[in-house]
Amino acid sequence: MRHLLIGAATALVLAGPALSQTQGNPDAATVLATVNGTEITLGNLIVLRDRLPEQYQQLPDDVLYEAMLDQLIQQQVLADAIARGAPEEAAIENETRALLATRKLEELTSEPLDDDEVQAIYDARFSDADAQTEFNASHILVETEEAAREIVAELESGADFAELARERSTGPSGPNGGELGWFGPGMMVPEFEAAVTELEPGEISAPVQTQFGWHVVKLNEMRDAEAPSLEALRPEIEAQLRNERLEAEIAQLMEAAEVERAGVDVDPSAMRDDSLFAE
Structure with missing residues (x-):
């Protein structure tokens, strides 16, 4: 993928000015190209650029725009050329689900912690504890x-x-x-x-x-024995707080979600049978 981007960027630099870009007031849903019915949007380019290594982000915007759009188009053409079966579709669904879940977990665990909470846990452990x-x-x-x-x-x-x-x-x-x-x-x-x-x-x-x-x-x-300092225990306490916050958030999301198990009687060993995709 990176080779496609570098190659396209180099070609555009040698060729001269890029083609004129979308006029007006585009947003993330603005469609830039359609490949076999699949739309490629400005939002796709925004996400792709954000994940580029820093040295590529220094390229001029007009170069990156055309290079990345070409890259996404080529990727979609290649993706469409794969003869997908049910196992591939299931794998893509799982990977997408895991990616989104990971993003949400990162979002929850990256929120800043209150120093008062950290201090309270430290005090609860050691303020009244007998010296060992x-x-x-x-x-x-x-x-x-x-x-x-x-x-x-x-x-x-x-x-x-x-x-x-x-x-x-x-x-x-x-x-x-x-x-x-x-x-x-x-x-x-x-x-x-x-x-x-x-x-x-x-x-x-x-x-x-x-x-x-x-x-x-x-x-x-x-x-x-002297009680360990707050700073020595801070990483452990913060990990505890983040885990508690995460569990509470997941429990709240689970309670709000509409989850219905199908109640189908399936032998657990069926998970080992790849031939079921062909049925």
Whole structure:
């Protein structure tokens, strides 16, 4: 399609001034050409020009006018030459429906949001929420309870936790002295989290079994987690608001629409049968 436009534009530039255009007061419905009974209107040209790459939009209007009209005429001639059957017609209907629906969705989701709404959702989440506790812990992971109890005994005798983790732990944090860093509620498996929450900083747990094996856990530090800033959460909140607005609008449109299901008893597997188009 672009080659048709470029070729036509080049030819018109070389040929000289364009033909005189529609006189009077045209509107989008003004018919510029008819191809096999199909009308091509000024509105078609307006939409086509709006979607051109910016470098083509810089061409003179008289060049673009004739080039795009030629393009649309050629496209219609080619489209008419296709022997369309029922499957092609159904596909075109689906594509048209999807295009229009997408345009409407884009229109609904592009409307500006009220900052007060964003602030209200943020406040509802965090203004009265209790501060969550975050934990910084280390662990030593071994295969058996017996091995875990031996490690606890060594620690109680004064062994260094990080050294034992590097020597004995089978977990990926072993080479780092067993350090897991900071984590909050729900980030660890329940058995591990329950053991951590019962400790005070500096304390070591009894052996804890999880799906990964047996752990000996040391709680290093605790802190109150800070609420994320409004700006950090703004994209998430705006997405929530747009989704809620979209659902409400769709529900309103559905309620206002006259929708009647035919009630025909159709086997769902019929969707797989392309031969039905020939019947």
